[in-house]
Amino acid sequence: GAVVSQHPSWVICKSGTSVKIECRSLDFQATTMFWYRQFPKQSLMLMATSNEGSKATYEQGVEKDKFLINHASLTLSTLTVTSAHPEDSSFYICSARQFGTENQPQHFGDGTRLSIL
Amino acid sequence: SQKIEQNSEALNIQEGKTATLTCNYTNYSPAYLQWYRQDPGRGPVFLLLIRENEKEKRKERLKVTFDTTLKQSLFHITASQPADSATYLCAPQTGANNLFFGTGTRLTVIP
Numbered sequence: 001g002a003v004v005s006q007h008p009s010w011v012i013c014k015s016g017t018s019v020k021i022e023c024r025s026l027d028f029q030a031t032t033m034f035w036y037r038q039f040p041k042q043s044l045m046l047m048a049t050s051n052e053g054s055k056a057t058y059e060q061g062v063e064k065d066k067f068l069i070n071h072a073s074l075t076l077s078t079l080t081v082t083s084a085h086p087e088d089s090s091f092y093i094c095s096a097r098q099f100g101t102e103n104q105p106q107h108f109g110d111g112t113r114l115s116i117l
Numbered sequence: 118s119q120k121i122e123q124n125s126e127a128l129n130i131q132e133g134k135t136a137t138l139t140c141n142y143t144n145y146s147p148a149y150l151q152w153y154r155q156d157p158g159r160g161p162v163f164l165l166l167i168r169e170n171e172k173e174k175r176k177e178r179l180k181v182t183f184d185t186t187l188k189q190s191l192f193h194i195t196a197s198q199p200a201d202s203a204t205y206l207c208a209p210q211t212g213a214n215n216l217f218f219g220t221g222t223r224l225t226v227i228p
Contacts, residue, residue, distance in 0.1 A: 004160075006160075042220075043206060043218045043219060043220050043221045044161070044206070044218045045218075046215055046216070046217060049215055091158075093160050093161075095160070095161075103148070103149050103166075103210070104166070105163035105166060106163070106216060107163075108153075108160035108161045108162070110159050110160045111158070111159065111160050113158070
Protein backbone atom coordinates (compact mmCIF):
# COMPACT_ATOMS: atom_id res chain seq x y z
CA GLY A 1 0.00 0.00 0.00
CA ALA A 2 0.91 3.66 -0.27
CA VAL A 3 3.49 4.84 2.20
CA VAL A 4 4.26 8.33 3.42
CA SER A 5 7.48 8.87 5.32
CA GLN A 6 8.08 11.78 7.65
CA HIS A 7 11.46 12.87 8.98
CA PRO A 8 12.54 13.49 11.65
CA SER A 9 10.15 11.68 13.95
CA TRP A 10 11.26 13.72 16.93
CA VAL A 11 13.18 16.94 17.36
CA ILE A 12 14.13 19.13 20.28
CA CYS A 13 15.62 22.55 19.72
CA LYS A 14 16.17 25.88 21.35
CA SER A 15 13.75 28.75 21.08
CA GLY A 16 14.48 30.98 18.10
CA THR A 17 15.83 28.30 15.81
CA SER A 18 14.21 27.08 12.60
CA VAL A 19 13.21 23.48 12.12
CA LYS A 20 12.57 21.70 8.84
CA ILE A 21 10.31 18.64 8.58
CA GLU A 22 10.25 16.47 5.47
CA CYS A 23 7.34 14.49 4.08
CA ARG A 24 7.94 11.99 1.31
CA SER A 25 5.60 9.79 -0.65
CA LEU A 26 7.53 6.57 -1.22
CA ASP A 27 5.59 4.71 -3.88
CA PHE A 28 3.31 7.22 -5.55
CA GLN A 29 3.33 10.74 -6.91
CA ALA A 30 1.68 13.10 -4.47
CA THR A 31 0.21 16.02 -6.34
CA THR A 32 -1.25 17.34 -3.10
CA MET A 33 0.22 17.23 0.38
CA PHE A 34 -1.34 18.40 3.61
CA TRP A 35 0.18 19.56 6.87
CA TYR A 36 -1.65 19.10 10.15
CA ARG A 37 -0.86 20.03 13.72
CA GLN A 38 -2.12 18.12 16.72
CA PHE A 39 -1.93 19.25 20.34
CA PRO A 40 -2.20 16.70 23.16
CA LYS A 41 -5.62 15.07 23.38
CA GLN A 42 -6.93 17.16 20.51
CA SER A 43 -7.78 16.29 16.95
CA LEU A 44 -5.76 17.08 13.85
CA MET A 45 -6.02 20.67 12.68
CA LEU A 46 -5.29 21.33 9.02
CA MET A 47 -2.62 23.99 8.67
CA ALA A 48 -2.07 24.15 4.93
CA THR A 49 -2.47 22.41 1.61
CA SER A 50 0.24 22.35 -1.00
CA ASN A 51 0.09 21.34 -4.64
CA GLU A 52 3.29 20.44 -6.41
CA GLY A 53 4.84 23.48 -8.01
CA SER A 54 2.38 25.95 -6.46
CA LYS A 55 2.25 28.11 -3.39
CA ALA A 56 0.64 26.54 -0.38
CA THR A 57 -2.86 27.48 0.73
CA TYR A 58 -2.98 28.21 4.44
CA GLU A 59 -5.95 27.79 6.74
CA GLN A 60 -7.27 30.77 8.61
CA GLY A 61 -5.11 31.68 11.57
CA VAL A 62 -1.97 29.92 10.32
CA GLU A 63 0.93 32.32 9.70
CA LYS A 64 2.42 31.61 6.29
CA ASP A 65 5.62 33.45 7.13
CA LYS A 66 6.15 31.32 10.19
CA PHE A 67 5.27 27.96 8.65
CA LEU A 68 7.02 27.83 5.30
CA ILE A 69 5.90 25.06 3.00
CA ASN A 70 7.70 23.89 -0.10
CA HIS A 71 6.38 21.22 -2.47
CA ALA A 72 8.97 21.28 -5.21
CA SER A 73 8.59 17.71 -6.38
CA LEU A 74 5.87 15.09 -6.63
CA THR A 75 7.38 13.09 -3.81
CA LEU A 76 8.59 15.68 -1.32
CA SER A 77 7.09 18.48 0.71
CA THR A 78 8.81 20.32 3.52
CA LEU A 79 7.48 22.35 6.42
CA THR A 80 9.87 24.81 8.05
CA VAL A 81 8.91 26.28 11.39
CA THR A 82 10.82 29.53 11.48
CA SER A 83 12.02 31.15 14.70
CA ALA A 84 10.27 28.47 16.71
CA HIS A 85 9.00 29.22 20.21
CA PRO A 86 7.70 26.95 22.97
CA GLU A 87 4.10 27.50 21.88
CA ASP A 88 5.00 25.90 18.54
CA SER A 89 5.71 22.63 20.32
CA SER A 90 3.27 20.13 18.89
CA PHE A 91 2.85 16.97 16.83
CA TYR A 92 3.07 17.78 13.13
CA ILE A 93 1.64 15.28 10.65
CA CYS A 94 1.68 15.31 6.87
CA SER A 95 -0.50 13.44 4.44
CA ALA A 96 -0.38 12.96 0.72
CA ARG A 97 -2.86 12.41 -2.06
CA GLN A 98 -2.47 11.39 -5.68
CA PHE A 99 -4.06 13.33 -8.50
CA GLY A 100 -7.49 11.99 -9.27
CA THR A 101 -7.96 10.50 -5.81
CA GLU A 102 -9.63 13.46 -4.16
CA ASN A 103 -12.39 11.29 -2.78
CA GLN A 104 -10.13 8.48 -1.69
CA PRO A 105 -8.26 8.02 1.58
CA GLN A 106 -5.32 10.22 2.35
CA HIS A 107 -2.08 8.56 3.33
CA PHE A 108 -0.53 9.89 6.50
CA GLY A 109 3.00 9.99 7.79
CA ASP A 110 3.77 8.99 11.35
CA GLY A 111 4.26 12.54 12.50
CA THR A 112 7.05 14.66 13.92
CA ARG A 113 7.05 15.57 17.57
CA LEU A 114 8.54 19.03 17.92
CA SER A 115 9.66 20.29 21.32
CA ILE A 116 10.95 23.83 21.65
CA LEU A 117 12.86 24.61 24.82
CA SER B 118 -19.33 27.59 10.77
CA GLN B 119 -18.78 23.91 10.06
CA LYS B 120 -18.60 21.72 13.10
CA ILE B 121 -17.76 18.06 13.58
CA GLU B 122 -18.48 16.44 16.92
CA GLN B 123 -17.75 12.97 18.12
CA ASN B 124 -19.65 12.10 21.22
CA SER B 125 -17.73 10.65 24.08
CA GLU B 126 -14.21 11.85 24.32
CA ALA B 127 -13.53 8.41 25.78
CA LEU B 128 -15.39 5.11 25.63
CA ASN B 129 -14.63 1.98 27.64
CA ILE B 130 -16.16 -1.36 26.74
CA GLN B 131 -15.68 -4.98 27.66
CA GLU B 132 -13.88 -7.29 25.27
CA GLY B 133 -16.28 -9.10 22.96
CA LYS B 134 -18.92 -6.37 23.05
CA THR B 135 -19.81 -4.03 20.19
CA ALA B 136 -18.39 -0.52 20.34
CA THR B 137 -20.50 2.22 18.78
CA LEU B 138 -18.96 5.62 18.09
CA THR B 139 -20.94 8.62 16.89
CA CYS B 140 -19.98 11.45 14.57
CA ASN B 141 -22.28 14.44 14.13
CA TYR B 142 -21.69 17.33 11.79
CA THR B 143 -23.40 20.68 11.32
CA ASN B 144 -23.51 23.46 8.77
CA TYR B 145 -22.40 21.47 5.77
CA SER B 146 -23.34 18.56 3.58
CA PRO B 147 -20.52 16.09 3.01
CA ALA B 148 -20.62 13.84 0.01
CA TYR B 149 -18.27 11.39 1.72
CA LEU B 150 -17.32 10.49 5.22
CA GLN B 151 -14.11 8.78 6.24
CA TRP B 152 -13.11 7.05 9.46
CA TYR B 153 -9.52 6.77 10.64
CA ARG B 154 -7.77 5.09 13.52
CA GLN B 155 -4.94 6.81 15.36
CA ASP B 156 -2.63 5.16 17.86
CA PRO B 157 -0.61 7.27 20.33
CA GLY B 158 2.33 8.99 18.67
CA ARG B 159 1.35 7.78 15.21
CA GLY B 160 -0.39 9.21 12.17
CA PRO B 161 -3.99 8.30 11.32
CA VAL B 162 -4.67 5.11 9.42
CA PHE B 163 -7.62 4.89 7.03
CA LEU B 164 -10.38 2.44 7.90
CA LEU B 165 -13.52 3.06 5.86
CA LEU B 166 -15.07 5.56 3.45
CA ILE B 167 -18.81 5.84 2.90
CA ARG B 168 -20.58 7.90 0.26
CA GLU B 169 -23.73 9.93 0.82
CA ASN B 170 -25.79 7.55 -1.30
CA GLU B 171 -24.66 4.57 0.76
CA LYS B 172 -26.50 3.77 3.95
CA GLU B 173 -24.02 1.27 5.28
CA LYS B 174 -20.50 -0.02 4.63
CA ARG B 175 -18.80 -3.03 6.15
CA LYS B 176 -15.26 -4.28 6.40
CA GLU B 177 -14.58 -7.35 8.51
CA ARG B 178 -15.65 -6.43 12.06
CA LEU B 179 -16.24 -2.79 11.18
CA LYS B 180 -19.49 -1.21 10.08
CA VAL B 181 -20.22 2.41 9.22
CA THR B 182 -23.59 4.04 8.65
CA PHE B 183 -24.25 7.46 7.14
CA ASP B 184 -27.52 9.29 7.75
CA THR B 185 -27.55 12.55 5.80
CA THR B 186 -30.91 13.53 7.29
CA LEU B 187 -29.66 13.26 10.84
CA LYS B 188 -26.21 14.52 9.75
CA GLN B 189 -24.68 11.63 11.57
CA SER B 190 -22.40 8.65 11.06
CA LEU B 191 -22.13 5.67 13.37
CA PHE B 192 -19.02 3.51 13.53
CA HIS B 193 -19.36 0.02 14.97
CA ILE B 194 -16.70 -2.48 15.98
CA THR B 195 -18.18 -5.90 16.68
CA ALA B 196 -16.53 -8.55 18.83
CA SER B 197 -14.16 -5.90 20.12
CA GLN B 198 -10.62 -6.83 21.14
CA PRO B 199 -8.03 -5.05 23.30
CA ALA B 200 -6.07 -4.41 20.08
CA ASP B 201 -8.94 -2.21 18.93
CA SER B 202 -8.06 0.29 21.65
CA ALA B 203 -7.14 3.54 19.89
CA THR B 204 -8.55 6.95 19.03
CA TYR B 205 -11.04 6.94 16.18
CA LEU B 206 -11.50 10.01 14.03
CA CYS B 207 -14.28 10.83 11.61
CA ALA B 208 -13.73 13.15 8.66
CA PRO B 209 -16.74 14.31 6.65
CA GLN B 210 -15.65 15.51 3.24
CA THR B 211 -17.43 17.76 0.75
CA GLY B 212 -16.55 16.72 -2.77
CA ALA B 213 -12.90 17.20 -3.60
CA ASN B 214 -12.23 19.40 -0.63
CA ASN B 215 -9.75 18.81 2.11
CA LEU B 216 -10.34 16.58 5.08
CA PHE B 217 -11.28 18.09 8.40
CA PHE B 218 -11.32 15.85 11.40
CA GLY B 219 -13.68 15.43 14.30
CA THR B 220 -12.60 15.66 17.90
CA GLY B 221 -11.97 11.92 18.14
CA THR B 222 -13.14 9.21 20.51
CA ARG B 223 -10.58 7.32 22.56
CA LEU B 224 -11.75 3.72 22.76
CA THR B 225 -10.45 1.35 25.41
CA VAL B 226 -11.40 -2.33 25.19
CA ILE B 227 -11.03 -3.96 28.57
CA PRO B 228 -9.95 -7.62 28.63
